[in-house]
Amino acid sequence: MKRPDGIGGAVPPRRPEPPQTAARPASGRPVPAADESDRAAASSAPASAPRGSTEPNAAAPASLDREPSARELEREARAAGREARRHERRAARERRRAERGEVRRFTRVSRRRRAIALGAGISLASLVGGVAVVTLSPLMSLTTIEVTGASRLDPAEIVAALDEHVGTPLAFLADAEIATDLADFTLVRSFATEIVPPNTLIVRIVERAPIGARETPAGVESVDAAGVVIEVTDAAPEGVPLIEVPADDEGTAFAAVADVLIAVPKDLIARIASVSATTRDDVTFELRESGHVVIWGDAERSAQKLRVLNAALTATDQAVRWAYDVSAPDSLVVREAD
Numbered sequence: 001m002k003r004p005d006g007i008g009g010a011v012p013p014r015r016p017e018p019p020q021t022a023a024r025p026a027s028g029r030p031v032p033a034a035d036e037s038d039r040a041a042a043s044s045a046p047a048s049a050p051r052g053s054t055e056p057n058a059a060a061p062a063s064l065d066r067e068p069s070a071r072e073l074e075r076e077a078r079a080a081g082r083e084a085r086r087h088e089r090r091a092a093r094e095r096r097r098a099e100r101g102e103v104r105r106f107t108r109v110s111r112r113r114r115a116i117a118l119g120a121g122i123s124l125a126s127l128v129g130g131v132a133v134v135t136l137s138p139l140m141s142l143t144t145i146e147v148t149g150a151s152r153l154d155p156a157e158i159v160a161a162l163d164e165h166v167g168t169p170l171a172f173l174a175d176a177e178i179a180t181d182l183a184d185f186t187l188v189r190s191f192a193t194e195i196v197p198p199n200t201l202i203v204r205i206v207e208r209a210p211i212g213a214r215e216t217p218a219g220v221e222s223v224d225a226a227g228v229v230i231e232v233t234d235a236a237p238e239g240v241p242l243i244e245v246p247a248d249d250e251g252t253a254f255a256a257v258a259d260v261l262i263a264v265p266k267d268l269i270a271r272i273a274s275v276s277a278t279t280r281d282d283v284t285f286e287l288r289e290s291g292h293v294v295i296w297g298d299a300e301r302s303a304q305k306l307r308v309l310n311a312a313l314t315a316t317d318q319a320v321r322w323a324y325d326v327s328a329p330d331s332l333v334v335r336e337a338d
Contacts, residue, residue: 140198142168149205152187152230158203161185170195178203187230211261212243212275225258227251241269241285244276256280256298263302281327290318293337297327304329 068076104111145162147155161181165173175193182188187207194202210222213236222230222237236242241261245253257275260283275285283296294309296302305326312324312334325333 140170142166142170142173142201143199144201146200146202147205148202150207152207153185153205158182158185158205162201162203165201170197170199170201173201186228189224210237210240211258211269212241213237214243225262227254227258239270241272242274244274246278252280253277256283259299260296260302263299264306268306291321291337293321293323295323295325295327301329308332 142165145159145166147158150158161184162178164181165177173193173195178191178193182191188205189208190206192204192206194204196202208224208226208228208230210230211225213220213222216232219232219234220236220242221232222240223243224230243254243257245257254277256277256279261269261275271287272285273288275283277283281298283298284293285296286293292313296305308326308329309324312322312326312332316322316334321337323335323337325335
């Protein structure tokens with residue numbers, strides 16, 4: 001059926017597309033548009049050879065879309081594995097380096113203490129080793145013994161008594177053993193030793209000095225302050241006073257006499273002919289030549305008593321035998337002796 005005119009409207013005519021023209025060159029001449037087939041041919045045509053190539057029409061490279069061979073894939077896999085292992089080793093090294101840095105940072109104090117302790121231990125061991133080598137060496141053994149301070153004793157006898165120590169390392173010489181060897185010498189009151197490297201021992205002897213003498217049936221015994229008999233003679237040595245104490249004395253009276261004789265100066269002892277006592281407080285002595293009697297008392301305030309006695313001797317007639325009581329030096333008593 002024919003649609004009548006005017007129903008549905010007229011179809012507008014299609015506008016023709018303008019012809020494609022090529023870009024106008026700088027010369028102003030138009031360039032004809034390329035056909036679609038020409039474009040396709042140009043795109044599929046091989047690329048021109050680079051400038052300077054000896055072959056103007058070089059062959060095009062192989063297509064990038066071809067599948068790689070198994071050898072190439074294996075080679076790439078090995079290269080990738082080597083690269084991965086290299087990265088893994090580098091990461092392990094970095095991790096170990098970081099761990100060592102952290103350990104050093106957190107153990108710095110303990111390492112310093114350990115180093116100090118190690119250094120101290122090495123120093124102590126070196127010192128002990130050096131001392132051991134020096135002291136135990138035969139070069140540091142005793143070969144020479146010298147004795148000083150002996151006047152009544154023969155130094156050669158003391159050296160002979162200590163001869164068993166020759167060859168002993170100086171570090172092992174003991175005073176207790178030397179004291180045992182010198183115990184047989186009654187005149188030795190005390191001694192001191194001095195080691196003189198590399199091989200000399202000096203023994204300094206302090207002999208017993210008699211402070212008085214006592215008459216016994218065997219003779220006159222010279223004794224020191226401890227009552228030790230130094231020697232026995234027929235008469236009291238010159239300058240040594242004769243001590244008179246009760247026979248049943250248990251040591252009290254003798255100790256009082258010894259204390260006084262130790263406290264007074266030697267020049268006064270030389271002027272004393274005899275000294276007696278019955279208790280600790282009644283020490284009395286008689287002076288030589290003049291026969292004066294001095295009641296001394298005990299050993300207290302001996303220096304003041306000596307000054308009072310010297311003043312009394314100066315102020316009195318020495319032709320008369322006097323008794324001077326200086327036991328109380330603040331109250332001097334002088335009377336004629338019986």
